[in-house]
Amino acid sequence: MTFIKRSIDATTAERAIAAAAEKATEMKIPMCIAIVDESGDLKAFRRMDGAPKLSVEISQNKAYTAACFGMATHAWYDFIKDDAPLLHGIPIQLEGGVVGAIGVSGGHYSHDMEVARAALAAIGAEAK
Amino acid sequence: MTFIKRSIDATTAERAIAAAAEKATEMKIPMCIAIVDESGDLKAFRRMDGAPKLSVEISQNKAYTAACFGMATHAWYDFIKDDAPLLHGIPIQLEGGVVGAIGVSGGHYSHDMEVARAALAAIGAEAK
Amino acid sequence: MTFIKRSIDATTAERAIAAAAEKATEMKIPMCIAIVDESGDLKAFRRMDGAPKLSVEISQNKAYTAACFGMATHAWYDFIKDDAPLLHGIPIQLEGGVVGAIGVSGGHYSHDMEVARAALAAIGAEAK
């Protein structure tokens, strides 16, 4: 009658954000980092001092979109999934499923992705 | 040509959220905690595990509204400012000005406010 | 605990609008001119007599968007920033930072941009 959803917990989300912020600080680019849960709802967020206003929205949209795509099996996902600018955010895969997603905004998309990957590495999640 | 605005920094915002989450954990009520900056833009956010979906939006709206009211001097603000259900969020006053605001959602409003006040106490901010 | 944001002051905003209106009068095109601050909130506005109703909204949207983009460092901003129809408004850079933005509407976009640039010149701001 029911089924189980696995969702990223707050501690892990904060750990991911801390690692992302550390990476962005190292790159000297103030960014916004958003983590959403498996349903696309905001789980944790940080706007680094000086991060552009636009990135407040964009980082959340990226994470939301990635959470949606993460659970999708559409063929075109396979088509775009290695093309970062098209996907922007990254689904977070833990314990065998997509439990959330991360969106980063503030720099060139290659910088944003580098920061997102640093966050995933810190929590032992591999990009799907 | 220009004038200065003072804004809550990311470290302080995270410290406020950590204190709020600790208080909410102690009360055994999973909550959402949102911190916005002096312009009402989201600065930091945490959804505790199990916090209701509705509180994701509500906590952010509360913080946004409080940031707006925090800078207002309308007489009716004085009238409602001690009546939590009417105001909902709390402006954050630091270094002589309103630099942001906090919104908490997940429990009865009196619980939400208790958590918000714990956050303010942790960063040495007094409710305006 | 806090950090500083720099914002365009009212005197400078009015000076920019006066210069824009003078330019538009010279071109015999009634326009709307909007100045927003660094957070995208309206700072000063003028609808010249006869300016189209639609331009009331459009000028403000242009300024808002430019304020957001002004603080962004996305590579695609560099790509579009010399292509007026894509960006529409212009961030205002003063004293080393983006402190606001201007949006003009009422004529062909090339006329709108000419008026916006006249405003920036009058306050010694360079287009970012």
Add this chain to the structure above:
Amino acid sequence: MTFIKRSIDATTAERAIAAAAEKATEMKIPMCIAIVDESGDLKAFRRMDGAPKLSVEISQNKAYTAACFGMATHAWYDFIKDDAPLLHGIPIQLEGGVVGAIGVSGGHYSHDMEVARAALAAIGAEAK
């Protein structure tokens, strides 16, 4: 087949705003001042340095509402027209008709109204 609408011109609107800002400066209360035309569309606007964010919207809403009420003949307008807190803004009557309206926000409503009246006096308009 047609009829004439009389609308406040940009010069007069700017003169009203300058007088309002002077009065507010004298009262040491930073305010937002909005002038709309006879149709309720924004004609001129100024946010004084330090005026609360909330007043950006409120001043415009007040002016819009007053422009609507100014042209209305509903009995309840007569009922509320001397009760400032209910009406908030003031229609601008010039050359025999309502040609626009002013909305001021930033202080206690009695301060807001005092500033609005100073603006009307400066352009020789009497409150309807």
